Amino acid sequence: MSDEQLFSMEAGPSRPRRTKQKGVKGTPKVKKGSENKDIENLKQAVEQYDAPPDVKLFTDLPMSHLTKRGLKKAAFVDMTEIQAHSLPVSLKGKDVLGAARTGSGKTLAFLIPVLEILYRQKWGPQDGLGALIISPTRELAVQIFEVLRSIGGYHSFSAGLVIGGKNLKDERDRLSRMNILVATPGRLLQHMDQTIGFECDNLQMLVLDEADRILDMGFHRTLTALLSHLPKSRQTLLFSATQTKSVVDLARLSLTDPVSIGVNEAEAEGSMPTTLEQHYVVCTLDKKLDILWSFIKSHLQNKTLVFMSSCKQVRFAFETFCKMHPGIPLLQLHGKQKQMTRLDTFKRFTTMKHAVLFATDIAARGLDFPAVDWVFQMDAPEDADTYIHRVGRTARYERAGKALLVLLPSEEEGMKQALVKKHIDVQKIKIKTSKTQSIENQLQNLAFQDPEIKYLGQRAFVSYLRSVHLHKDKAVFKLEELPVERFAESLGLPGAPKIKFLSKEIAKKKKNASHLVAATLPEAAPEKPAPASSEPEEEDSDLDAADEESSEDGSGDENDDTKATVPSAQPVKVRTKYDRMFERKNQNILSEHYNKLIFRDSDSDSEDEFITLKRADHELPEDDAHDDEYNSKRQARMAMSKKALAKGGPRGTRLIFDDDGRAHEPYELKTKEEVFGGADKVSEARKQHAEEERAKLRDVDVLDKAQAKDKKQEKKRKRKDREREGDGDGGAVAMLDPLDEDDGYVSPDFELPSESEDEQPPPTKRIKSSGGSKETSGVALQDYEQMALKMLRGS
Template sequence: MAKKHKLTSQQRKEIRKREEQALKDLEQRIQDYDPKLNKISQFKDLPISNNTLSGLTESSFVSLTDIQKESIPSALKGDDILGAARTGSGKTLAFLIPVIEKLYRAKWTELDGLGALIISPTRELAIQIYEVLVKIGRHNSFSAGLVIGGKDVKFEMERLSKINILIGTPGRILQHLDQTVGMDTNNLQMLVLDEADRILDMGFKKTLDDIVSNLPPTRQTLLFSATQSKSISDLARLSLTNPKYIGVKETDDQIATPESLQQSYITVNLEEKLDTLFSFIKTHLKAKILVFLSTSKQVHYVYETFRTMQPGVSLMQLHGRQKQTARTETVYKFSKAQHVCLFATDVVARGIDFPSIDWVIQVDAPEDADTYIHRVGRAARFGKTGKSLLMVTPSEEEGMLKRLESKKIIPNKLNIKQAKKRSIRSQMQALCFKDPELKYLGQKAFISYVKSIYIQKDKDVFKPEELPVEEYAKSLGLPGAPKIKIKGGTKNKELKNASRQLLALSKANEDGEFDEEEAKKVRTKYDRMFERKNQNVLSEHYLNITNEVNKHGKGGDEQDDGEDDDEDDFIAVKRTDHDINEEDLPDLIAPESKRAAKRALSKKQSINEKGNPTKLKFDDDGVAHQLYEFEDEEDFQKIRKKRKRQEAERRAMEEDYSSDEESGEPVVYLGAPSGDIDQDYGMGDDDDDQSSDEDSDDQPPSKKAKWFENDKVGGRERDDEPQILELEQPETIEDLEALTSRLISQ
């Protein structure tokens, strides 16, 4: 292997001089660049470094999109950007390229610490941004990191001090700002918020305020989203100075959906939505479908039931309650699959680039027009074609269409072909009847959907009082609508991420004074778990039975007629009050001496004084008996006489057998004689048997003639009659072989 040639000091100076000159030329090109005069269409025409251009070319990024043409030059000059463009227009590159170029021109190294912070609302979008950054920044020496929930926090803490570009979700970034010693943001050059309107929403408001308070105000800030807000209060919180609005018109601050997207809607009753969805999947088996539902519990239940009914296409689920490994694996598999159906919540509604989606189905109506734009934006990305279908109930139709029309979105109305529609209500009911766990999931899905409708802000579209709850419960396969307890109403969304300790401290008693003891109590998930009454698992009929049992079990005072009804009280447990006599209670005074205490605690001493513990058993009549108890003397004597008689009979049989062998008679006995003389030998009546039992204590019974012995005719044996052989029942192979040999020898 050839040795690497060492550079001289003069050569190093020349290289450093050329790099400085290249940076000066690049700075001059950026300052002289005017988007209005320079009509460009490719990345090579931008004033960017060769390293970044090589990474873009090798990653197959050649042409610029509209949002990239307008935002990248301004961002390179150091301006704050507020950018908005329709989904699938390439907003990711619009902020990643300025981030890389900013650190490149500042000669950023590992020792300079964190230079750029990119915040994403969801984990999947953060992973996607990180993957794109690795591709286009392969020729640069910057270190990049990804911090999201579901990963090892300690592993991230050990490496944060050496990261130049950090990508993450708001919660995990704030956690590292509070806990990680090596995370220093004093030298931060750029802050990027992807899907900024979602991050600025109520759910991340406090978290984002805490993050911004730890950042220097001299940074450059970029905000990108498909739908953008120009609220002065939001921009002031982020310390934006004279931001440039890219792609945002003064008359309309929202951007419509892609032109290549075919949008349509159908009006369907709430209880018929699952029937319509299953029928749609059965008729589109060769398509890639993304189905949006309101809650994660709905996604879980629909996925489990549809998977059991096997519509004929691969099914997947994706929601926020899954583990991060499962979510990442599902995103990867769905991106690579060709014919598949994915049930998901709005966790994948923003920014995720799923290639070649044919249909986006919205089973539940979105909360607003912005959410609709983000949902349908998963299809028809980068100029490709796609279709979307929105299901609205009759009460939601008018209000939702008005909201979409305000964004210049007018979907086409479609009619359902009743011939191809099939009902799955009976199948859902059968599944819930067979599987209690599936029934429990259905109940949770029902409750979560009703709650999601109740907390919606737009009451012109979502009307909880008009929900057909009983019919909807039956469509899910449930026997009836579960009871729902809703707390907080529309404030739930606002209080979702609020600190529990702050909420506890803000509570005041009736006098207006703080209760310190009450403020210190913070209810955890375990507290709520033990306080919860899980009544949904039990049927209403069973609950009625248990209530009746408890009612009757309180005593006979609640009976109205005062008569005893044995049939009504068949399963009732009656309790009677017992008077306690203190004189009958044992003496519970502790022993005074050590010897008495030792004797009281000693098991051996206790057995010597009180004997072994006794154990009782109950007969069929419910009478208690000791496990080992002596029988009566009379019964014992009868058993003793019977055993003596059986032993004498056995000896007599052995003598007969030996005498028959000596006489040469071919007689073989089959089975030992039983103890019942009447059955085997009995030729007399019952009185004779009783007298023989009484006299058989000392003398064996007299020998009687047996019916199987050979008769003698005329003083000689009858040779013409067949000889009867009595044999023991063979139990093993050896017994069978011995019996065979004996029979053959006869």
């Protein structure tokens, strides 16, 4: 989408100009006085207007001719129920709290008052931002902006679309020139924080479309902060398909004496369109993809919208079904796509006659997809309100539509009760087994051949279970009753991937259950004296087995309470971890000594008694038998000595203990937190080191600059010295001294006319200078010419 489409609203002829150039044919001249008079008449007509109960046409309302021309051009003639009830109220400047079923025309119900209020107030470019429309999703914001362009093209207002996905600087440059702004909460908050000069002090109208969805997305604090910065004298229009408690609370904060228009709780039974057929089927989790594939194959001539619970499920279904070629165009729409891709998918599905769109709940709010025949909910909605928004994509504007909901056996009862509370009647139907085609083998082949498909399947598996785990209504979504292994096989996976959050949840439940059992047990009874034998009593064998299992799986004393079962006739005592430690059978070599400490037998005369002084026999042996017995005992003691154990046994590791009592290896490398004494000190040391390095670099930089400056000055000084040496006779070349007489020069054999002419000129020598190489001599050039002439004459 180009910038002109995003940031201009000149889709139709412009507003009539106030002046007309001479000799130019165009729009007729409109006098300022007549225009002001028309606006005054329009204000009086709006104040005096009392809507009759049977009003149906837009032309019956007191609106400007510019808005009526735009509605006529966009083919909007008859009003819907929500428009007929809300427009007479909102045109008078009152706050409106509107609630109506999906597809009832809420967009025009707030766009027409925006244009009319600004027109009657003679709003111009210099007045700044006059109307702000907030939408929960980007696709819905684009749809609102397109409708605004279609009906407001004859007005001279400037309109902007701020939805993210574009360069922030481009939007910032245009933001100050906008009179009407359509925005998503996140991008609007970003501009309020970062854009200088973005002011809403002169705002006249605020529109919140799909307010419940805005609050569900976590923008409650953002909206509260936004409302606190907006002027109190504004007009506010709040529209939503469902009225939840959060919407009512928001209306209490943002609206002043609002007029409630639309569906009340008592009238909620008629909130669903009468032309909508609603059904649901019950199947197991591993059969969902088979039902979806069979449904698509049997409805190739329809336009279908398929809802799933997560982005990764949408991508997996789209990629696999595209490779299987169902015979109908497939599209995908989810929040992980880029902005331009989402807008392109939205436009393509809008213009297509037969197609299947896999989407998450971002397509469930307010989007107007023309002529959608089926809404197929593969995964159960989060609540009844989400169900209403999903099925609202079909049966719009009195058209017919069908909706099919797929439920698991564990979800049926809870979802039916939730829908009954909203007065929604959904009929149960059965699927013909003969018409269902299994695609499990095809998915297995795709996962085996393409690693990316296998990876997508694993991510879809985990994301679905996570979505079920995070749903609030546990009466509907029961994770423990899902056939996880069969579900993984139905996705074509060789086995179920590991689920970290599920294992953590199970461990947490076990811990809570053990604590609950310990808290609910009766008061401790007097303890029975321990038996002399080191073996526990017979009725405690189950406890030992339970402890043994817990020690093997590493859960310790956090084992399940079902394992710790004791006879009800015996008095129950709360057992501690020390009791369990002493009663375990799989102890190490010190277990016998601990048992002797607890169950000591005074009659025992074992020679391995622990911490017991025995009387030694110091008499010498009398015969060889005693010698042999003594030697054998001595050899046994030597075999158990420290030297023998150290020589043949395993080597230990040396450990040292710090001041806190923690064990470390002697040459263990310390972490940066231990060296500096904490994460905060690590960051401080990092910053200090960076500052020291910066200071060193600055000093080195100053020194380098000084050295470079000195070198440059020295070079300049040498050049000037050379120039001064060569400037003796005004030239740039220095004169050289004459050569000696015995330098090898032989004078020619001829007579000179006079004695004064015997002086021989010194030979020339080339030296380099800035001007190039020159010949230097002690005599002038004229002297050389005279000498050459004399030589010629003498010859």
